[in-house]
Amino acid sequence: MAFQGFGKREEPAMPRGPGGSPLGGVGALNPTGGLTGPGQPFPEPVSPLTGPTDSGAKLTVGSNIKLRGVEITDCDTLVVEGTVEATMNSRVIQIAKQGAFKGSAEIDIAEVHGIFDGNLTVRQKLVIHSTGKVTGKIRYGKIVIEEGGQLSGEITFGANEPSIGSRGKAAAS
Secondary structure, eight states: OOOOSSTTTOOOOOBBOOSSBBBTTTTTETTTSSEEOTTTTOOOOOOTOOOTOOOEEEEOTTTOOOEEEEESSSSSSEEEEEEEEEEOOOOOEOTTTEEEEEEEEEEEEEEEEEEEEEEEEEEEEEEEEEOOOOEEEEEEEEEEETTEEEEEEEEEEESSSHHHHHHHHHOOO
16 A cells, blocks of 8 residues: 555555466466466466476475384485484485484485484495484495594495395306
């Protein structure tokens, strides 16, 4: 509303869309930047978590969040900024500096800035950063530990055990 003097008001304006035009009017902008005609609804917005650039399912447990007693499945990437007590089988886990994971995880790639405590099987690469601490029963394919990073417990190289058929062939040769 514009102020035009004492006791006088301008009539309220019609609701406006994102482009400044009246909602549903000619030339109103929809959320994707295109124009809509009169009476046409806006298209459904694209979720930021499932946008066209994301290639898989991602779960982020934010700081000050505690997730306990769950089994995490069908998750491509788990980002832990809070506390998680769970069992999971996934592609990637990223534990932030303030994050902590306790439980059992079978992962392709693990990147630890915070704390992991439990059974960890990393099929490809385990990276422990300078602020990271990993304890428990750990199996890994490849490992990188920055100066200051901590690793303790039962540690085994070779997250991918050979199959029975390949062991038999190796013994026969």
